[in-house]
Amino acid sequence: MKRFLPPTIVAIVLLGLWQWWVTAFEIPVFLVPSPVRIAQTLVADWALLSGALMVTLKVTFLSLVCSVVLGVAVAFALVQSRWIETAFFPYAVLLQVTPIVAIAPLIIIWVQSPTLSLVICATIVAIFPIIANTTLGLRSVNPGLVSLFRMNGASRWQTLIRLRVPSALPYFFGGLRIASGLSLIGAVVAEFVAGTGGTGTGLAYQILQAGYQLNIPRMFAALALIAATGVLLFVLMGWLSHRALGGWHESARATDSAF
Amino acid sequence: MLTTAAPAVEILGAEKTYSSGTRALLPVNLAVHRGEVVTLLGPSGCGKSTLLNMIAGLLSPSAGEVRVWGNVRGTGAAPAASGVSFVFQEATLMPWARVAANVRLPLDLQGVAREEADARVSDALRLVGLEKFAQAYPRELSGGMQMRSSIARSLVTEPTLLLMDEPFGALDEITRNRLDDELLRLRRQRDLTVVFVTHSIHEAVYLSDRVVVMTARPGRVVDELAIAPSVPRDDAFRVSTEFATYAKRLQDALLAASTNADEALA
Numbered sequence: 001m002k003r004f005l006p007p008t009i010v011a012i013v014l015l016g017l018w019q020w021w022v023t024a025f026e027i028p029v030f031l032v033p034s035p036v037r038i039a040q041t042l043v044a045d046w047a048l049l050s051g052a053l054m055v056t057l058k059v060t061f062l063s064l065v066c067s068v069v070l071g072v073a074v075a076f077a078l079v080q081s082r083w084i085e086t087a088f089f090p091y092a093v094l095l096q097v098t099p100i101v102a103i104a105p106l107i108i109i110w111v112q113s114p115t116l117s118l119v120i121c122a123t124i125v126a127i128f129p130i131i132a133n134t135t136l137g138l139r140s141v142n143p144g145l146v147s148l149f150r151m152n153g154a155s156r157w158q159t160l161i162r163l164r165v166p167s168a169l170p171y172f173f174g175g176l177r178i179a180s181g182l183s184l185i186g187a188v189v190a191e192f193v194a195g196t197g198g199t200g201t202g203l204a205y206q207i208l209q210a211g212y213q214l215n216i217p218r219m220f221a222a223l224a225l226i227a228a229t230g231v232l233l234f235v236l237m238g239w240l241s242h243r244a245l246g247g248w249h250e251s252a253r254a255t256d257s258a259f
Numbered sequence: 260m261l262t263t264a265a266p267a268v269e270i271l272g273a274e275k276t277y278s279s280g281t282r283a284l285l286p287v288n289l290a291v292h293r294g295e296v297v298t299l300l301g302p303s304g305c306g307k308s309t310l311l312n313m314i315a316g317l318l319s320p321s322a323g324e325v326r327v328w329g330n331v332r333g334t335g336a337a338p339a340a341s342g343v344s345f346v347f348q349e350a351t352l353m354p355w356a357r358v359a360a361n362v363r364l365p366l367d368l369q370g371v372a373r374e375e376a377d378a379r380v381s382d383a384l385r386l387v388g389l390e391k392f393a394q395a396y397p398r399e400l401s402g403g404m405q406m407r408s409s410i411a412r413s414l415v416t417e418p419t420l421l422l423m424d425e426p427f428g429a430l431d432e433i434t435r436n437r438l439d440d441e442l443l444r445l446r447r448q449r450d451l452t453v454v455f456v457t458h459s460i461h462e463a464v465y466l467s468d469r470v471v472v473m474t475a476r477p478g479r480v481v482d483e484l485a486i487a488p489s490v491p492r493d494d495a496f497r498v499s500t501e502f503a504t505y506a507k508r509l510q511d512a513l514l515a516a517s518t519n520a521d522e523a524l525a
Binding site for chain 2: 158
């Protein structure tokens with residue numbers, strides 16, 4: 001409870017100020033709609049917006065799953081040898097530093113399915129922290145434990161499963177938290193690019209449409225949904241990591257006041 | 260297999276030179292006999308850990324030979340399966356596993372059946388007085404208890420030779436003294452041969468049958484001192500004149516060695 005009360009108070013105060021400011025200074029609704037107006041729009045346009053939300057959520061989750069599966073696979077490949085890492089890691093960086101807005105139009109042209117093209121774009125955005133963190137984690141193994149495994153005649157497989165993978169978990173979950181946010185950003189950005197091409201009906205497309213129609217309350221309502229999704233994803237990943245690392249890792253214990 | 264006539268450890272001119280040309284250890288000749296506690300004493304960089312790692316089979320000598328129970332290192336079974344256990348400078352426990360699982364690890368890796376392994380884990384934990392903490396996570400234990408878990412893990416394979424690399428160096432003196440006593444008790448109970456690395460003169464005198472004095476730049480063995488086996492190892496020994504005499508002699512040996520080394524450099 002202690003964790004949720006302060007941010008809730010801040011939210012109520014800010015929304016209250018916003019409402020008061022808009023009302024007191026008679027700000028026109030096409031410039032800044034009041035929180036109450038946005039809430040009303042959210043309810044009134046729910047059929048439209050919830051459909052769009054589902055599309056965005058689908059792209060976000062699919063790309064997050066792809067990032068995790070591919071990212072972890074790439075990380076496992078990279079740690080097989082220093083040579084492989086030296087040879088291929090720069091290309092992972094290349095993926096990271098290329099702006100998605102620049103490649104998205106190409107991918108949308110090349111890939112027939114709109115959903116697939118959006119998922120590819122969002123995956124490109126989200127995959128890097130998974131690769132980087134998991135690689136680091138798989139390498140960050142206590143050297144004493146490595147010696148212990150060697151002295152007991154552990155196979156390469158046993159060392160991987162019993163030592164490297166558990167050692168990498170905290171790093172992986174750190175990457176997952178960042179990737180979850182990035183997959184949503186990737187989904188929205190890709191849709192902005194794709195939306196101009198007439199495909200997709202996600203939240204980003206709703207924002208574009210509402211912008212053309214000067215339907216500012218709907219723009220804000222869609223924005224609020226994206227923000228809420230982002231926060232929810234972050235909380236969900238935090239919970240997952242806490243469940244997986246509970247008890248043994250510092251990061252999972254950080255919220256226990258006793259420590 | 261175990262040849263009773265052979266010494267526990269036989270080091271025949273083993274030396275270590277790294278590819279960079281650094282001479283970590285000049286040729287060493289040393290035998291450790293069954294049931295002995297031999298301490299390698301010296302400052303950092305004297306090659307004591309290098310020597311211990313060569314006995315463990317974790318490092319191979321650049322020249323010379325290391326034999327454990329008559330078998331040349333680097334051939335045959337994994338070290339742990341041939342009755343050698345290693346205790347590291349730190350507890351080196353897996354933070355994600357409970358104490359019992361940590362202690363069982365060597366047995367799991369060697370493919371010992373679950374039931375037998377569990378029985379041996381209970382025995383090992385009882386031996387170090389941690390039976391109540393089998394289900395705790397390492398981070399819930401004090402430094403001394405973590406070290407005890409680590410010792411339990413090294414004993415679970417029922418080793419005949421225990422190699423310890425400054426195991427109590429990070430602990431406070433009171434805990435360290437208590438663990439020294441426990442080690443001597445375990446050694447009697449389990450008929451262990453122990454090679455113990457330390458930079459503490461007092462620990463060396465208290466634990467050893469024999470102290471091997473080493474020095475740095477380059478790492479080498481310079482002296483050896485036997486501690487009379489008739490002396491009872493207890494608190495009275497720690498404050499006795501005899502103890503002080505041994506400590507003084509070791510200190511002099513270390514000092515003489517380092518002065519000679521400095522002169523050689525100059």
